[in-house]
Amino acid sequence: MPAPTASHLARPLTWDVFCHVVDNLGDIGVSWRLCADLAARGQTVRLWIDAPDALHWMAPGALEGRIDGVRVLHWTEPLAPDLLTHLVPADVWLETFGCRPPPEAQAHRAGAIAAGGSAPVWINLEYLSAEAYVERSHRLPSLVSSGPMRGVGQWFFYPGFTQATGGLLREADLAARQTRFNAAAWLAAQGLVRTERPRASLFCYEPTSLPTMLQQAGQDHPSDWLVTTGRAAEAVGAAQAQGLDTGRIAVHHLPRLTQRDYDHLLWACDLNFVRGEDSLVRALWAGKPLVWHIYPQHDDAHHAKLEAFLDWLQAPDSLRAFHRIWNGITPAHSVWPGWNMVGSWRPCVLAARARLLAQPDLTSQLLEFVAEKR
The missing domain is CATH 3.40.50 (Rossmann fold)
Incomplete structure (x- = not known):
């Protein structure tokens, strides 16, 4: 239309x-x-x-x-x-x-x-x-x-x-901007060097599984984690202050980003942790594997909301399980699924984006x- x-x-x-x-x-x-x-x-x-x-x-x-x-x-x-x-x-x-x-x-x-x-x-x-x-x-x-x-x-x-x-909100020039995007140049503008290591962006509240996930991800192969200003940075900082061993992870704290630059962050990463509504929508347009930290409600009504989203996304079992852990619904000792598993999530996100682009x-x-x- x-x-x-x-x-x-x-x-x-x-x-x-x-x-x-x-x-x-x-x-x-x-x-x-x-x-x-x-x-x-x-x-x-x-x-x-x-x-x-x-x-x-x-x-x-x-x-x-x-x-x-x-x-x-x-x-x-x-x-x-x-x-x-x-x-x-x-x-x-x-x-x-x-x-x-x-x-x-x-x-x-x-x-x-x-x-x-x-x-x-x-x-x-x-x-x-x-x-x-x-x-x-x-x-x-x-x-x-x-x-x-x-x-x-x-x-x-x-x-x-x-x-x-x-x-969903989608600017008329969004696809053209994504096509023109140069990840290496954008990362360099943030003082970061583009490497062959996988990158994750972290925008979240304070998930209880965060320290465990970072520690376990640090035992996977080397990766870069780009942490947004605010509650995500404070949660990571609190974990680091408690002696968190991030192993092979390189943690990079970002300055406040404009809305356009937040889009660029999502496009530059291989995995995006997002929260609330706006960042979820932008992560869907990015077409990369994503994990949604849904806004918690005191009566746990957000549990049904999360499951409805995962159903629409047609999320594979591993992505559903990780969402439940990340949102504190399911406790687990093993949190980080591994970068190989993360890569297997991308087809379902791309298929979801294609459905949205047709609307x-x-x-x-x-x-x-x-x-x-x-």
Whole structure:
């Protein structure tokens, strides 16, 4: 399906994208990629975000307004005086992950509607999952039940992995960028030398099996492990402080990476440990063996979510077993499967990527959906 552009609409639209940061910056990652992709397709986007500072390193220039088509608005409580009076009403409201637009914005828009203005196409962009409820719930309508916008319609929009879902974020130039990518040059820019040793990227929370895995991987043949800043680096540092013997592993701590450079990291590695939603999607596009550290929930609901993903991935038994160990579902003394086993995982990831590439991406589907509703 060709990606809808502004030509599919009567005119390019203005989008208000609302992002309330919960933790770990995954919500910012998804929201910014979506905003940038909408802008690249001719839309005008305002990103409302309550903790925008991470964009300084994640998307340089975003806060200064140097990204064409995207304006970042600091979502404060209360909103800055007179902010709303100087904004053109948006055609689309898109709330990410169940956050609600600021109450002042709702009251302001309700007043405009009462004066004869139109309501926005209001979309609730939900969390990513491969579970069956996603297909059942995708594109379902709902009415706002309380507040100044009570009675206004909104729709649930679920990203996902099948034709019956909203798809995944995928920029139009992604394949071309991957084709042009020079791993040796990128590694050199990070102060690393490209070798014939296998490379792994590590972006995770604090898996209890991490020290054991690194120690056992260090007994395998030599390899390079590229560790991302933040919780992954802290977890590795804590293990090293306890006397972890990494054997043949060379551990490299990376600086904070922009979103583009995080893509490059995934493309440059032979195995990618990822966490949350944004990095999982980017690892699927990379087409390399991947291990997902799913966000843990207190009621263990993430166990079913992980199994649903592994089912969709058509993961071989060894990859399923490693995911369960890595996510603390199954205890094990033997953790690291070996680089030979890791190499056997790539066909299933490539097949999964091919299935995804045959489906319309998330931004294309959002544009098409909004055109229908307008």
